[in-house]
Amino acid sequence: xxxxxxxxxxxxxxxxxxxxxxxxxxxxxxxxxxxxxxxxxxxxxxxxxxxxxxxxxxxxxxxxxxxxxxxxxxxxxxxxxxxxxxxxxxxxxxxxxxxxxxxxxxxxxxxxxxxxxxxxxxxxxxxxxxxxxxxxxxxxxxxxxxxxxxxxxxxxxxxxxxxxxxxxxxxxxxxxxxxxxxxxxxxxxxxxxxxxxxxxxxxxxxxxxxxxxxxxxxxxxxxxxxxxxxxxxxxxxxxxxxxxxxxxxxxxxxx
Numbered sequence: 001x002x003x004x005x006x007x008x009x010x011x012x013x014x015x016x017x018x019x020x021x022x023x024x025x026x027x028x029x030x031x032x033x034x035x036x037x038x039x040x041x042x043x044x045x046x047x048x049x050x051x052x053x054x055x056x057x058x059x060x061x062x063x064x065x066x067x068x069x070x071x072x073x074x075x076x077x078x079x080x081x082x083x084x085x086x087x088x089x090x091x092x093x094x095x096x097x098x099x100x101x102x103x104x105x106x107x108x109x110x111x112x113x114x115x116x117x118x119x120x121x122x123x124x125x126x127x128x129x130x131x132x133x134x135x136x137x138x139x140x141x142x143x144x145x146x147x148x149x150x151x152x153x154x155x156x157x158x159x160x161x162x163x164x165x166x167x168x169x170x171x172x173x174x175x176x177x178x179x180x181x182x183x184x185x186x187x188x189x190x191x192x193x194x195x196x197x198x199x200x201x202x203x204x205x206x207x208x209x210x211x212x213x214x215x216x217x218x219x220x221x222x223x224x225x226x227x228x229x230x231x232x233x234x235x236x237x238x239x240x241x242x243x244x245x246x247x248x249x250x251x252x253x254x255x
Contacts (some may be wrong), residue, residue, distance in 0.1 A: 107137035
């Protein structure tokens with residue numbers, strides 16, 4: 001019994017001695033693995049703007065990062081987990097959609113594939129996908145809107161106009177009918193904001209005001225976005241986070 005106690009005491013003393021030896025610590029694979037895991041969770045918390053978690057992970061060691069992994073990280077959608085090479089998720093999703101199109105040939109698969117190409121700046125491929133989707137479901141408002149936005153970026157205003165005008169007539173809040181014409185776009189954004197306070201609408205209206213050299217009007221819209229965000233429920237703040245960030249960035253640029 002005494003021999004076992006002495007043996008444990010020796011092991012504990014040895015462990016303390018090793019931890020005090022920084023050269024041992026910095027070359028210990030377990031320590032390095034724990035440090036990498038903590039850094040991973042810390043970066044993920046910052047990326048998600050989970051500031052309280054980020055602080056606890058930063059000042060703690062191991063336990064806070066482990067709790068964050070199970071309570072926050074694992075609860076997030078799989079597409080947002082971990083570190084990936086740029087475009088890795090898109091490439092997987094493209095292959096999935098191409099397989100679904102091959103076997104099922106559904107309109108929404110073509111449209112989703114078009115969205116990925118659109119986001120990656122491959123406008124020719126995006127346009128082809130959107131047109132393929134409309135051949136299978138010519139009434140889908142999302143596809144018509146996204147095709148219109150794609151054509152705008154390809155400088156095909158004459159083709160984009162009827163698509164987006166029809167979308168706007170059916171649902172003024174859908175993509176807000178922006179046709180690349182400042183005055184018409186401002187009128188559309190104002191119409192949307194008469195009934196609803198959308199962060200996206202206010203930010204893009206502010207951007208149009210800045211194009212017209214009207215910084216005070218732009219600042220007013222941006223202030224509304226930031227003020228609304230402070231009192232919005234958590235789900236709304238998460239949904240409109242990108243627009244709030246843009247509002248704050250634009251506001252800082254206004255002299």
